[in-house]
Amino acid sequence: MAVRNIPPETVIIGIDLGLTHTGVAFSTIDMEAPLDVDRWPGQKEVAKKVPTKLWYRAGCRTPISWGFDEPDELHPGMDVVDCFKLYLDPGFQPNSVEVFWTHEDVQTWFIDFLTALRQHIVQYIRHTDQLRDQVVGEWRFHPVEYIFSFPTTWQNPKVVDAFRRIVRSSGFGDGEAHSVEIKLTEAAAAAVYSAKNFKNQRAVQSHKGRRQLAVGKAERVQDGNVILICDAGGGTTDVSVLKVVSTEKFEIRGQVEEVLQLEQLDYVNGRALGSVQIDQAFQREIENRLKKIDYESSNNRWSPKSAARSLTKGDFQTIKHNYGYQIVSSLDTNAPRVPGLPKSYDSPEAGFKNGRIILTDSDIRWLFDEQIQRIFGMIDEQLERIEDITPPVEVTHVVLSGGLGSSPYVQDCFKIIYGYGKAAKQILISEDPQLAVCRGLVIDRIHRLRHGHSVLSTRCSSISYGIVVNNRIRGSKTPPGFNGNVEISPYNGKRYIVNQIQWLIERDQIIQHRYISRKFDRVFEVTNSGVAWKTLIAMSRSPATRLPQTINQGDADVKCTIESYVDGEFLRQHAQPVKQRRWSSSRKPELQKIQYEVRLCISSSYATFEVWLGDRVVGKSEEIHIAWQYTSEDETDRQVTPIEYPVDWSNYGRAKVAKDSPWPIFLR
Numbered sequence: 001m002a003v004r005n006i007p008p009e010t011v012i013i014g015i016d017l018g019l020t021h022t023g024v025a026f027s028t029i030d031m032e033a034p035l036d037v038d039r040w041p042g043q044k045e046v047a048k049k050v051p052t053k054l055w056y057r058a059g060c061r062t063p064i065s066w067g068f069d070e071p072d073e074l075h076p077g078m079d080v081v082d083c084f085k086l087y088l089d090p091g092f093q094p095n096s097v098e099v100f101w102t103h104e105d106v107q108t109w110f111i112d113f114l115t116a117l118r119q120h121i122v123q124y125i126r127h128t129d130q131l132r133d134q135v136v137g138e139w140r141f142h143p144v145e146y147i148f149s150f151p152t153t154w155q156n157p158k159v160v161d162a163f164r165r166i167v168r169s170s171g172f173g174d175g176e177a178h179s180v181e182i183k184l185t186e187a188a189a190a191a192v193y194s195a196k197n198f199k200n201q202r203a204v205q206s207h208k209g210r211r212q213l214a215v216g217k218a219e220r221v222q223d224g225n226v227i228l229i230c231d232a233g234g235g236t237t238d239v240s241v242l243k244v245v246s247t248e249k250f251e252i253r254g255q256v257e258e259v260l261q262l263e264q265l266d267y268v269n270g271r272a273l274g275s276v277q278i279d280q281a282f283q284r285e286i287e288n289r290l291k292k293i294d295y296e297s298s299n300n301r302w303s304p305k306s307a308a309r310s311l312t313k314g315d316f317q318t319i320k321h322n323y324g325y326q327i328v329s330s331l332d333t334n335a336p337r338v339p340g341l342p343k344s345y346d347s348p349e350a351g352f353k354n355g356r357i358i359l360t361d362s363d364i365r366w367l368f369d370e371q372i373q374r375i376f377g378m379i380d381e382q383l384e385r386i387e388d389i390t391p392p393v394e395v396t397h398v399v400l401s402g403g404l405g406s407s408p409y410v411q412d413c414f415k416i417i418y419g420y421g422k423a424a425k426q427i428l429i430s431e432d433p434q435l436a437v438c439r440g441l442v443i444d445r446i447h448r449l450r451h452g453h454s455v456l457s458t459r460c461s462s463i464s465y466g467i468v469v470n471n472r473i474r475g476s477k478t479p480p481g482f483n484g485n486v487e488i489s490p491y492n493g494k495r496y497i498v499n500q501i502q503w504l505i506e507r508d509q510i511i512q513h514r515y516i517s518r519k520f521d522r523v524f525e526v527t528n529s530g531v532a533w534k535t536l537i538a539m540s541r542s543p544a545t546r547l548p549q550t551i552n553q554g555d556a557d558v559k560c561t562i563e564s565y566v567d568g569e570f571l572r573q574h575a576q577p578v579k580q581r582r583w584s585s586s587r588k589p590e591l592q593k594i595q596y597e598v599r600l601c602i603s604s605s606y607a608t609f610e611v612w613l614g615d616r617v618v619g620k621s622e623e624i625h626i627a628w629q630y631t632s633e634d635e636t637d638r639q640v641t642p643i644e645y646p647v648d649w650s651n652y653g654r655a656k657v658a659k660d661s662p663w664p665i666f667l668r
Contacts, residue, residue, distance in 0.1 A: 014441030019235030042069030152270030530567030
């Protein structure tokens with residue numbers, strides 16, 4: 001059952017904008033499985049993903065080509081732009097000290113690439129046989145939903161907001177019947193893909209000749225199993241642990257569809273590890289070798305750095321993608337040629353022969369091992385944390401996805417470390433692992449439309465969110481740490497802690513509910529015909545044990561402001577008298593109060609705050625994008641200019657609730 005009616009011809013497009021390559025999948029709600037965009041400009045053969053790459057001519061701000069469509073000749077001054085995705089986050093620290101770009105440059109590259117991508121997607125889908133009869137007329141009038149993912153490492157919601165603006169500026173959503181959704185992290189989308197395609201996952205086979213040890217009993221994932229999903233891509237690697245709550249069966253067009261319902265058990269750990277780091281290490285190694293040889297080129301554009309970069313972007317990619325297959329013996333006979341070196345050039349002591357560089361198996365292996373060991377460190381941290389879960393759980397399956405996860409050498413290493421012994425786990429590979437994210441985006445959206453909920457049932461927050469309130473001090477003593485925030489209310493003469501933060505959701509907290517709510521009182525004068533107020537939503541990246549208590553402490557900041565208004569008969573229906581005691585000689589106006597509710601509504605990867613009075617929403621925030629993830633490093637305190645927030649004395653603090661009511665109120 002769909003949560004809302006959409007035309008059956010609606011095209012749902014999932015886009016995984018990767019650091020090195022971009023994947024696109026699409027489907028209608030009635031199709032059995034998503035299709036992939038696998039034909040690209042400049043590429044005659046089928047290719048599941050397109051390089052995230054642009055070419056610019058000197059002095060020209062418009063790219064001359066993109067993706068596979070590399071210019072025949074690279075003229076002087078022509079610039080190649082790639083691997084720019086993570087630079088959108090101002091907090092990302094690149095490995096290279098040579099920063100030649102500005103933040104505006106990065107946004108321009110995003111827009112240029114996405115604009116070219118959108119234009120190709122439209123042309124491809126319009127000529128797809130499966131949709132030829134459904135996609136007719138002008139594209140802007142055809143119902144289309146564009147679904148984007150974003151990296152788990154984008155912890156700052158402002159980065160996701162910037163990405164949303166870039167997507168819009170690239171033309172996505174411009175059509176009258178088009179929409180854009182950016183709600184799932186790459187880790188979540190990969191998990192959804194695993195949940196839907198668990199029957200098509202294959203086990204990693206034991207390396208030929210290796211002694212057979214005990215392995216897990218079942219290859220297929222079943223109810224009650226705990227799976228660790230490692231999505232290792234070009235620039236980032238995400239590790240998440242989920243429990244198979246159940247295997248739900250749905251009847252679609254007379255056929256039974258089975259989908260795993262997953263419960264998140266721990267935080268999603270995302271780090272900048274991937275195949276790009278392998279490329280960077282290889283390029284540094286080749287550049288260092290070339291610097292040691294006695295060679296001067298007649299081409300003034302040649303340098304060890306340019307040659308190493310060309311070799312890395314060229315022949316090394318084939319070596320990297322095939323490493324782990326039976327090609328080790330061919331490294332000597334098929335040594336890659338070094339761009340710019342003459343065929344007659346020899347330097348045996350430096351490892352060059354006939355203008356080629358001699359590579360050994362160990363030269364390649366250490367490049368992989370450095371990244372693999374760091375990934376194993378992430379996994380071991382995750383396995384240690386789930387030991388503290390009650391009741392205790394044990395990971396039974398490890399599912400690999402992503403571009404680096406499709407490497408046979410990486411798969412073999414996973415089998416060696418985690419596939420043997422008493423704690424052996426089944427090591428599974430997703431079908432087309434490099435397409436897990438873009439297909440998962442489409443699958444999740446269709447599942448929500450058909451059945452009213454996502455495949456993933458729980459999440460963890462990486463940021464704390466709360467409400468700014470005034471809380472009355474009970475008793476004569478002021479709680480520690482609040483002396484500078486105590487003021488006397490002009491309404492009742494009582495002492496209050498002003499601008500205190502009531503945290504609704506704390507960092508690293510597992511979220512298992514659709515919304516969290518708390519109730520508050522607000523006073524107003526009886527003579528008022530309407531009541532207008534603002535609710536300040538606070539945020540903090542500090543650990544839950546060190547959260548600021550007021551809006552003026554630590555790294556607390558106002559994320560957004562919700563404006564609410566109530567008047568007329570609806571106000572009178574909910575108005576209650578306020579007991580007033582004469583505490584000064586001045587005459588005070590008669591007061592009434594209303595009890596309202598602030599809800600934090602939680603969705604796949606965003607949240608909204610709503611203000612309710614009775615059964616009516618009287619105020620609502622914009623969507624706040626939340627990266628449901630885990631980070632092992634505490635955020636450093638930010639240097640910010642203090643902001644003075646005025647005291648809203650009509651904010652009467654928390655409302656009294658029944659003693660047997662849980663508070664805060666968690667509602668499913």
